[in-house]
Amino acid sequence: MFNQDLIHIIPILFLIATGLLLMMLDAFKVRSVLPLIAGIGFVGTAVLALPLQEGMDVQQLAFNKMIFTGGLASLVTILLSVSGLFTLFFLSDFLKRQEKPIYDIYALLVFAVVGMILLANANDLIVTFIGLETMSICLYIMAALFKRDLKSNEAGLKYFLLGAFATGFFIYGIALIYGGAGSTNYSSMDFARLQESGLLLPGMGLILIGFLFKVSAFPFHAWTPDVYSGSPTPLAGFMATGSKAAAFIAFGIFLNKTLPDVVVNEKIYNVIGVIALLTMIYGNVVAVQQKSLKRMLAYSSIAHSGYVLLALCAGPEGLMAAVFYMFIYTLMNIGAFGMIGMAELKDQDADLDGWKGLGMRNPWFGAAMSIFLFSLAGIPPLAGFMSKYFVFISAIHAKYTLLAILGIITSVAGAFYYIRVIVSMFFQTTEKPVEVKTSNIYPTIGVGILAALLLLFGLYPAAFTSQLDHLFVLADYFTQATP
Amino acid sequence: MEIFEPNLYLYLSVSAVMFAIGTLGVLTRRNAIVIFMCVELMLNAVNLTLVTFSRFLDDAAGSMLVFFVMCVAAAEAVVGLAIIIALFRNKRDIDVNNFNLFKW
Numbered sequence: 001m002f003n004q005d006l007i008h009i010i011p012i013l014f015l016i017a018t019g020l021l022l023m024m025l026d027a028f029k030v031r032s033v034l035p036l037i038a039g040i041g042f043v044g045t046a047v048l049a050l051p052l053q054e055g056m057d058v059q060q061l062a063f064n065k066m067i068f069t070g071g072l073a074s075l076v077t078i079l080l081s082v083s084g085l086f087t088l089f090f091l092s093d094f095l096k097r098q099e100k101p102i103y104d105i106y107a108l109l110v111f112a113v114v115g116m117i118l119l120a121n122a123n124d125l126i127v128t129f130i131g132l133e134t135m136s137i138c139l140y141i142m143a144a145l146f147k148r149d150l151k152s153n154e155a156g157l158k159y160f161l162l163g164a165f166a167t168g169f170f171i172y173g174i175a176l177i178y179g180g181a182g183s184t185n186y187s188s189m190d191f192a193r194l195q196e197s198g199l200l201l202p203g204m205g206l207i208l209i210g211f212l213f214k215v216s217a218f219p220f221h222a223w224t225p226d227v228y229s230g231s232p233t234p235l236a237g238f239m240a241t242g243s244k245a246a247a248f249i250a251f252g253i254f255l256n257k258t259l260p261d262v263v264v265n266e267k268i269y270n271v272i273g274v275i276a277l278l279t280m281i282y283g284n285v286v287a288v289q290q291k292s293l294k295r296m297l298a299y300s301s302i303a304h305s306g307y308v309l310l311a312l313c314a315g316p317e318g319l320m321a322a323v324f325y326m327f328i329y330t331l332m333n334i335g336a337f338g339m340i341g342m343a344e345l346k347d348q349d350a351d352l353d354g355w356k357g358l359g360m361r362n363p364w365f366g367a368a369m370s371i372f373l374f375s376l377a378g379i380p381p382l383a384g385f386m387s388k389y390f391v392f393i394s395a396i397h398a399k400y401t402l403l404a405i406l407g408i409i410t411s412v413a414g415a416f417y418y419i420r421v422i423v424s425m426f427f428q429t430t431e432k433p434v435e436v437k438t439s440n441i442y443p444t445i446g447v448g449i450l451a452a453l454l455l456l457f458g459l460y461p462a463a464f465t466s467q468l469d470h471l472f473v474l475a476d477y478f479t480q481a482t483p
Numbered sequence: 484m485e486i487f488e489p490n491l492y493l494y495l496s497v498s499a500v501m502f503a504i505g506t507l508g509v510l511t512r513r514n515a516i517v518i519f520m521c522v523e524l525m526l527n528a529v530n531l532t533l534v535t536f537s538r539f540l541d542d543a544a545g546s547m548l549v550f551f552v553m554c555v556a557a558a559e560a561v562v563g564l565a566i567i568i569a570l571f572r573n574k575r576d577i578d579v580n581n582f583n584l585f586k587w
Contacts, residue, residue, distance in 0.1 A: 126548050133555040137562050144566045153570040154582045160563050161518055161579070165509050167559075168525035171552055172502060175529050175545075179495075179536035184544055226585040295585075 008062040008069035011048040011077050012117055015041055019110035026103045035092045035442075038106040042085035042113070049077040050471070057473045065187045066124040068253075073121045075472045076249055076323060080120065083242035083330045084113040089446025090234035090338035096439045097344075098232070100146055109238070112138035116246035123257075125174045125184040128250055132170070132214065135246060136163050139239055143231045155230025162213070162223045170210025176203030177258075186257035195262055204268065207254065214247035215305045218279040228298035233344055236294060237337025240301040245326035248305075252312050252319040260315075273313045273403050280306030280407055284414035293340050293350040296417060297333070300376060303414055304329055310407050311391040314398035320474065321387075321394040324465075328375070328387035328457060335450040336372040339365070342443050343434045352424060354434035359425030365436050366425045371451045373422055375458070377415035383457035494535040501528035515567050515577040519560075526556045 006013070018041030022034055051057035051074060059071025067073075087109060095102055115134025122128040140163060144156020174184065180199030181189035194200050209220065216224040228236040255272075259265040283303025290296035308325055311318040340350045342365075343358065359366025375384035388411060395404040438444060457464055468474060505528060508521030530549045537545025571577055 137558050140562050147569040150573050151584050154584050156566045157570055160566050164522040164559055168522055172529045175532040178545055182540055
């Protein structure tokens with residue numbers, strides 16, 4: 001059945017081949033085509049992940065039950081390719097304007113997405129670990145990309161040291177679970193033995209620390225604002241969306257595969273629920289006090305992690321809601337970070353002051369940014385509202401009503417700092433305004449597509465959700481949840 | 484029911500102590516390279532746990548994971564030392580307390 005296995009992972013193989021090709025082209029100095037080839041790689045991966053063949057639409061296991069393919073796994077593969085693709089739209093222009101011609105980044109971006117796809121499709125803790133590290137090591141380099149820029153260095157160092165520290169906890173947790181359950185594979189773990197050995201709680205706790213760090217949940221969030229504000233802006237958007245989406249989906253699969261069979265699952269779900277609440281409150285409260293737009297979005301991404309964590313408490317339905325949430329979040333946050341990058345001058349941080357009046361001077365730019373910010377705030381009729389609706393409804397179905405209500409309150413309070421940016425853009429003026437001077441057309445195209453998708457998803461959710469159910473055989477989950 | 488042999492606990496304790504030493508090192512030391520070495524110590528402690536379980540469970544998956552952990556540790560060392568060198572060139576300092584460009 002080896003051939004069958006290879007057919008199942010064709011999207012990943014295609015992306016790996018693209019990455020290798022990019023490295024070769026860079027080595028032979030054929031550099032102008034690199035963004036184009038990376039883009040073809042991402043689009044090709046997404047197309048190959050579509051259920052083109054008979055029987056590929058149902059989720060199944062390949063490679064001796066090590067990874068998921070088809071069904072939800074295909075949807076996740078498409079999500080992650082899309083996050084890479086849209087990062088690409090903003091990247092080449094940003095690097096050109098910063099006068100830092102760096103060409104390794106395209107191969108890195110592709111390999112980071114390979115790691116994410118492995119991470120999010122893993123049915124075995126070994127694959128989870130390898131995917132997580134493939135992704136993280138690429139992200140450390142991305143954070144420290146501008147090697148003569150002290151801020152970028154510092155962001156890279158912080159991300160690297162804390163990330164490696166969290167990896168230590170994560171892999172220790174895997175080792176303990178392996179010792180207790182006798183296997184690293186979710187399909188062949190012996191949960192009775194795991195509980196009896198007393199390694200369940202230590203192992204679970206350590207793995208939770210690893211995951212909570214990667215998704216920047218409350219007690220492990222401290223690296224997020226520093227890393228995002230020091231990293232090149234479009235790549236910060238990539239870190240906030242793709243890597244979080246992959247980590248969240250792996251986290252959700254881990255919880256869904258292990259917790260139903262153990263006795264203490266109620267307690268663990270409650271712990272995650274409390275962490276979710278603290279993350280929402282902390283992210284939203286601190287984001288209000290930020291002057292720098294990148295730091296504001298970093299804290300907002302912490303708050304969004306809280307909403308997704310709340311969904312993860314809600315079992316399989318919550319996992320679906322989390323996937324949908326991350327899909328929409330990817331579209332809107334890459335757009336928001338990308339637009340901040342478009343208005344960023346050389347070696348200068350994006351400050352809220354400079355953005356005053358930008359919407360009046362450049363109405364299209366202001367309108368598009370408003371769409372992203374309103375969507376992040378969760379205001380209907382934009383897609384951000386639909387994704388929040390799915391998350392809170394799944395939490396209510398799982399009897400986490402109080403948490404859902406508190407989450408909705410924090411979400412409403414959080415709308416304040418998004419709307420403040422819009423108010424600054426349209427109703428205030430400043431002495432030192434920033435200008436949007438893109439060097440090519442791609443960022444504009446990217447912003448246009450993302451804004452249009454957010455509007456369409458928000459206005460006609462049912463059309464999209466029924467397609468999702470139909471294409472990926474998701475037991476009509478999205479259709480039923482759509483209002 | 485006795486799941487594990489008594490001997491197992493000796494190996495596990497050694498690795499747990501190593502892991503704790505590594506963790507404490509990361510939390511208390513301020514030199515970026517020493518912190519990184521402490522992280523490596525944590526990963527090696529995990530490797531010891533993994534080979535112990537692999538031996539006592541009579542299962543090869545644990546030993547195989549050890550190789551992956553080593554690979555990851557090597558890849559992390561490459562990237563980490565490169566970042567630390569880039570930082571040292573710009574600042575002539577690798578004390579993590581002095582890296583405080585970002586304030587909230």
